[in-house]
Amino acid sequence: MFMPGHPSISYSQLVKATDSFSPTNLLGSGSFGSVYKGELDGQDGESTNLVAVKVLKLQNPSALKSFIAECEALRNMRHRNLVKIITACASIDSRGNDFKAIVYDFMPNGSLESWLHPETHDDQTEQRYLDLAERVTILLDVAYALHYLHSDGPVPVIHCDLKSSNVLLDADMVAHVGDFGLAKIIVDGSSIVQQSVSSMGFRGTIGYAAPG
Template identity: 80%
Template sequence: MQGHPLIAYSELVKATDGFSPTNLVGSGSFGSVYKGELGVQDDGIRSLVAVKVLKLQTPGAVKSFIAECEALRNMRHRNLVKVVTACASIDDRGNDFKAIVYEFMPNGSLEGWLHPDINEQSEHRYLDLAKRVNILLDVAYALHYLHCDSPMPVIHCDLKSSNVLLDADMVAHVGDFGLAKVIVEGSPIVQQSTSSMGFRGTIGYAAPG
């Protein structure tokens, strides 16, 4: 990924305390996300990151990794999740290992705010109308950039509340580009959006047809 040098597997192990379950913040079809501390800033403070570890045994996971790297490698926008680095290596058992490291979003996903887990013992969180409108605008700005202003047009294909992440200031960032399609100039959109993966997206969120 241009501008994103690769990181060693051992560094991610250290950052996430051995991919400890206590650092697990989410899990999807193609990967699990862990909170970690990576690197040291000039002020001596370690930066918080989210490490998405691909489940390479899952069919389509490698394609998901490639699609996400391809979609994010040249994109820069305040409402997209920022990629810190990536890892393509071998784990301590000799198996292939792939991960993408993102800037950590301390306020979690929009889904967590709209549909909080009743079993969590955390304080009740509430989004008033103004915050909801601001989040909608942030997502709209991200989509406009992806479709119209990015170096190459990108279709996300899996936009849902769990893929909208909130930073410390409650600014929304669109993430998870594992099903994204990059539109090649001069090629029909319908053709470029067709994939061997068949149905793309999440039932209830994907466009019909």
């Protein structure tokens, strides 16, 4: 899928970047897709770029709507507190099946949820901790992102699934809001919500979502 202003990318490039979508590169998995860490070759001999590749689970009927929603919501958005889409891919995989993926900037410090609710597997796992100042800074980053989405972007966008697992932290611990698969775009000049952007009905995480 070509997005204006974004470089094109092929299925074979993503296979190479993720070492054939190796389980060792799997960052996480949800109902709509799985996210892999990857390394894309830089242009003009530059060093490789770390990326996160979200591969859509197209066997889920809502995954395609999620893919379209996320591309539509983010393709013209530019803000330091939004996860940046590098490009998207709509192709055929090695088995002849439809393949769709979105490529993002890689966030080295993972999600806010992983800091608030760490999974400790053994005594050797380093305990990560956010002090009060860091938590307030992250809250402000998220607030800046929402203000941009609602008021300052090209068109008003409602995220519809904001939670700590969708807030990602870069190398400098700057927060970026991501996962716009359930987003609604408000049509200019009216209060009508664009129906075609995503599935209708209940939106967001069902049940309890840990507060950010």
